[in-house]
Amino acid sequence: MPALDRTLRDHMDARTLAKLVLKLAGLYLLVSALFNLPALFFAQVPREQLALVVLSLLIYAIVGCGLLWFPGVVLDRVIRVRTVAEEGTLTADRLLIVGVTLLGVYFAATALFSLVYWIGKLQLFGEPVPFASVPPEGKAQLAAVVAQETVGLALWLGGAKLVASLHANLASR
Numbered sequence: 001m002p003a004l005d006r007t008l009r010d011h012m013d014a015r016t017l018a019k020l021v022l023k024l025a026g027l028y029l030l031v032s033a034l035f036n037l038p039a040l041f042f043a044q045v046p047r048e049q050l051a052l053v054v055l056s057l058l059i060y061a062i063v064g065c066g067l068l069w070f071p072g073v074v075l076d077r078v079i080r081v082r083t084v085a086e087e088g089t090l091t092a093d094r095l096l097i098v099g100v101t102l103l104g105v106y107f108a109a110t111a112l113f114s115l116v117y118w119i120g121k122l123q124l125f126g127e128p129v130p131f132a133s134v135p136p137e138g139k140a141q142l143a144a145v146v147a148q149e150t151v152g153l154a155l156w157l158g159g160a161k162l163v164a165s166l167h168a169n170l171a172s173r
Contacts, residue, residue: 018102019071019072023067026069026071032064036057101160109152111146121138
């Protein structure tokens with residue numbers, strides 16, 4: 001058992017853990033897209049919105065495949081987790097930075113899919129629907145999507161600074 005503990009400790013760094021989480025997220029998105037595909041045959045989707053619904057599912061599937069098969073590229077170019085030759089031990093702060101960043105990517109990606117839906121719903125590329133005619137529930141949903149996108153981008157791009165400020169704030173107490 002000590003050999004197994006040493007092996008896990010030597011090989012489980014923040015990058016490996018982030019790649020595992022990205023692969024799991026990709027699998028989740030891919031399976032979600034595949035499970036929602038049969039619903040298109042039974043749903044009463046208007047013909048003019050069918051292309052946007054299919055596009056939304058296609059985006060889910062493409063992002064899911066990308067996360068599942070290319071997590072290293074996503075870590076290097078999107079999340080920007082640096083490769084370090086001697087990484088050392090995995091600290092709680094480093095793990096929290098990776099987690100906050102991944103949560104931000106998830107929030108931003110799911111909000112982007114909802115924004116695609118709202119672009120189609122409001123017909124921003126055709127004859128636009130007046131915003132005043134959108135029911136209050138729709139306006140609330142749109143506001144929630146914009147807030148989710150904002151929080152997602154803030155966590156994604158500022159995750160490390162957020163964790164550093166939380167750590168500094170907690171250390172001063």
